[in-house]
Amino acid sequence: MVEKKVTVAANHVTKRFDLAERQSDKVKAVFKFWGKGIPNFWAVKGVSFEAHAGETIGVIGTNGSGKSTLLEMVAGLTQPTSGHMTINGSTSIIAIGAGMRPQLTGRANIRLKALMQGMTEKEIDAKMDDIIEFSELGDFIDQPVKSYSSGMKSKLGFAISVYSDADIVIIDEALSVGDPTFTQKSMERTKRFKEEGKTIFFVSHSAAQMRQMADRVIWMHYGDIRMDGPFDKVMPEYERFLKRFNRFSENERLAYQKRYKDAQKTFTLAHLKQLERNRQMLLDPSTALKRQKEDEHAFTEGSEKMGWFTRAFLLVITILTVGLMNKQLLNMSWANVMAHPTHLITNFAPSKLAQLDQRHGRTGSPKPAETPVYTATQNTYTVKDGETLVGIAEKANISVEAIMQANHMTDQVVNPGQVIILPVER
Structure with a gap:
């Protein structure tokens, strides 16, 4: 035998x-x-x-x-x-709905599943009519598979596999x-x-x-x-x-x-x-x-289990990635990256980037902050009872520092009846 x-x-x-x-x-x-x-x-x-x-x-x-x-x-x-x-x-599995895409039509699923089974476009075109005939789906072949009953899905799947060469x-x-x-x-x-x-x-x-x-x-x-x-x-x-x-x-x-x-x-x-x-x-x-x-x-378990070498390698890659992000995004030196690895999380706010430039020795001389220039205009204001300089600044939408500069004030104390200049920033 x-x-x-x-x-x-x-x-x-x-x-x-x-x-x-x-x-x-x-x-x-x-x-x-x-x-x-x-x-x-x-x-x-x-x-x-x-x-x-x-x-x-x-x-x-x-x-x-x-x-x-x-x-x-x-x-x-x-x-x-x-x-x-x-x-x-080669293998072919025939199960209810196996490998089907519910949103596609039966005809589109025939082409998709046949391609997955290794058929060429030419072979699919030659067998398409025979597959449809064997499936007995008639006009439903051009309807989405999600509208099919379980029996119709089974017919379609079996018809496709009948004409595969698995x-x-x-x-x-x-x-x-x-x-x-x-x-x-x-x-x-x-x-x-x-x-x-x-x-x-x-x-x-x-x-x-x-x-x-x-x-x-x-x-x-x-x-x-x-x-x-x-x-x-x-x-x-x-x-x-x-x-x-x-x-x-x-x-x-x-x-x-x-x-x-x-x-x-x-x-x-x-x-x-x-x-x-x-x-x-x-x-x-x-x-x-x-x-x-x-x-x-x-x-012994196969490739599903991550070995200790792979775990260590992944950990090193993660640390290097965080370090590179610190270095590139925050423009930190490697020494500062090692000393302050948490800055990627704690100091990534845009408002802190300028501070990081100076703190971590960023290349190039930092530009000094420009001092706002104020022009005193004919706008004046008489202080009322109970008002403070802070309240006046908020009401006029002007900073306290601008008012103090325009009026040559050394502190924020104002008195009722006092006339002060409200400057305009430019």
């Missing part, structure tokens, strides 16, 4: 999400400066499998079991937290909506994918669809693969589980879900590593140590 090409190989793949409640925690989670105190949720907990050309794999599991997260990693839409996902070939096709519950006629037509077309040697991942809650489509079934259960094997072996076990689960009382069901979800929150890569070490020892103790060394890299 000829060995078929391996198109997808998952090796201890995990996916973690940070459950940050506050905005500051979200920033920490993005840059990975601080990991403590931010709760985690492991949607996928170290799964391993291989998929081959011409194979149709059904993926089953209750809601929240990790099916969609796993297939997003297969499609390349998200990267694993640890482990390795090897993809040999090696790996992922159908994520896209056939669970829509009319039975289109569903049957889509399933027949999916069978042709298989005959063409494509690898198909098929997600559905319908046992009938699974029976008709799948050669093999992967049962995802709260982030783990509970079973992986032929349909006739896995599906009966899954259906027995569902019957037992559905007989639980509401409290029993909630307690069951809580136990598994808590395990997803407390999961660690160290625990996964220990489980794999134990498994290797049971399989073949003589080669266990060698395999552990080969798989060591699979139990």
Whole structure:
């Protein structure tokens, strides 16, 4: 028997999400400066499998079991937290509304999604009429997708993928909506994918669809693969589980879900590593140590985590940026930047720039402030009872200093009946 090409190989793949409640925690989670105190949720907990050309794999599991997260990693839409996902070939994901732009028409979305899948403009033009015909959308093809029903979105997405040349096709519950006629037509077309040697991942809650489509079934259960094997072996076990689960009382069901979800929150890569070490020892103790060394890299987080070197580099860049802003915007010397790094915040007001010029030895001689010149005019004013020089200045919209200069006054004392000159600034 000829060995078929391996198109997808998952090796201890995990996916973690940070459950940050506050905005500051979200920033920490993005840059990975601080990991403590931010709760985690492991949607996928170290799964391993291989998929081959011409194979149709059904993926089953209750809601929240990790099916969609796993297939997003297969499609390349998200990267694993640890482990390795090897993809040999191009991928296309068919999900309700996946990759669609709601404000664009169906026709525009065909062109956009086809371009994203690697088609040329010439290829799109040649296939456009066939895609529209397969979608059965008729005149709605020129209406915005935001006005489509879920069934119409599914039809459009499936029609686009039918005419793509992807090696790996992922159908994520896209056939669970829509009319039975289109569903049957889509399933027949999916069978042709298989005959063409494509690898198909098929997600559905319908046992009938699974029976008709799948050669093999992967049962995802709260982030783990509970079973992986032929349909006739896995599906009966899954259906027995569902019957037992559905007989639980509401409290029993909630307690069951809580136990598994808590395990997803407390999961660690160290625990996964220990489980794999134990498994290797049971399989073949003589080669266990060698395999552990080969798989060591699979139990460390990838590029999602910011290393200490990167953190230090980012900190240095931040300090240099602040320093340059001080130097360029405030025209400070490097010595003054180091001595007064907070001036970027505290002394950036325009009114303080002149003071900073003199305080920090700015190049060039500072120009002395020009003394206002006042011209005494025939405007005079007789001081009334209770008036002060400050009050008179405010009423005349003239500075106190200008009045004192025009009248050769040494202090601000004025007396009732006193005649003073109100100058005009020029």
